[in-house]
Amino acid sequence: RWHRRQGCFFHYGNLNYYSSINITLSGFWLILFYFFTKVQLSQRLNLERLIEEYLQGIEELIIIPHGYLHNIPFAALPISETEFLIDKFRIRHAPSCQILKFCQDRKPVVNVTYGTVEDADGSLPGARLEGQKVAQLFDISEKNRLIGEEQSTVTEYRQLAKRIQALHSSHHANSRLDNPLESALKLANGRITLGELLLWRLDDLEEVFLSCCETNLGVAESTDDVLTLASGFLCAGARGVISSLWVADDFVSNSLSTFYYQLRKEGKSRSAALQQAQQKLRNTTGEELAQLLRSDLKPYKDYLEQRFKKANTKWKTLVSNLKSLKLWIVKVKIIKIVKKRKIDGGTELKNT
Structure with missing residues (x-):
């Protein structure tokens, strides 16, 4: 059911209409990004129809998702070639109606x-x-x-x-x-x-x-x-x-x-x-963001150099340890192969 109150728009009640997408997402939340594009998610949720039929004149959405719909980034869902849901509405989320009322x-x-x-x-x-x-x-x-x-x-x-x-x-x-x-x-x-x-x-x-x-x-x-x-x-x-x-x-x-x-x-x-x-x-743009960060991080130059130096040392140690581990694994495999051949050889000799 849909409910309008104080310029906001709520959806609550039985969400059987969306059961197909809920079942699809039930395996693991990252399935959203492996099997569905954001465009497909918008289509499965019928966003275009919902906006056209129910959300005219609405400025803010309070979304209370059901099941695995909690893991959908609603703000990033496209509603046209140039617009996202966040461009049309202010968006708030609530874990449940009870918590929304409490707040x-x-x-x-x-x-x-x-x-x-x-x-x-x-x-x-x-x-x-x-x-x-x-x-x-x-x-x-x-x-x-x-x-x-x-x-x-x-x-x-x-x-x-x-x-x-x-x-x-x-x-x-x-x-x-x-x-x-x-x-x-x-x-x-x-x-x-x-x-x-x-x-x-x-x-x-x-x-x-x-x-x-x-x-x-x-x-x-x-x-x-x-x-x-x-x-x-x-x-x-x-x-x-x-x-x-x-x-x-x-x-x-x-x-x-x-x-x-x-x-x-x-x-x-x-x-x-x-x-x-x-x-x-x-x-x-990436360049604009980089420019902002360059000026912001100037006071942290010494701190960053120290952190990166420490991280580089840890990385070198990790690489060295991985190489040692790889050599150790290779040695273990060689020993196992030699032992297996000895056992197989002994068995064949005994059977002969």
Whole structure:
């Protein structure tokens, strides 16, 4: 069924109409990209017909997917040769109707204090740059910035999330499709798993930007609800979360978040700021992006050289170890072949 309310458009109820695509996707989420182009997905979802018949005059969509439809990047689905769904609508997602109601029933926070968690293990220079830009835009105090391996601990992260209203979290994370409760944010001295996050209460948290990998990647099994790090923050009390479906590039994430926060600073809503930031990033050429990064990364020249030198040393060690392992495997194979020949030869002699 379709329902119109407050200028937004909802779909809820039985999704048997889309059962064919849901069954098709049930093997594994990456099947989206191996067997279907985005154009084919748009056709299977009948986007053109839905827009024509039901979505005229609508500016914002709230999408509550069913099953494996949670793993479709709706914003990137084409609706014509030159337009994507994000070009026509502001888009918001919710894991379920219950969580959507829970978020909407909360009173918005008036005075917002920002905090950042940046480059928790020291391996993401773009994440550190992200945090610096957010801090400059919103005048974030040093006590509300957790930077690098010394500060970005599990305890400090939780304390920060409790005392601020907007959290920008930029570091490593991973999704466990085989065990969703073990999906985790990776920090300097450990992890914060989804199972732990679901026990937190963050009643003052207005917004979370998870500039990390796979924070909205999950699998729906026995219920329609998908357990992800993003939904964990919503259940803990956050009114809104920006998250990723897959592995996020360090410097591209930096550019997207910069565009987003500049628009938020201008007074745009979350959905409008994200829509315009995605469009701006899509329309930015590689050369323009490289030029932006060159100027941004100048202060980090010494830091980057040190990190790349360290990474190069690790790479050389890894290659050396792999070569040694390969030689060891070859030796083992030769020994096995020699032994087998001796055994076979002895058996033949005995039989003779």
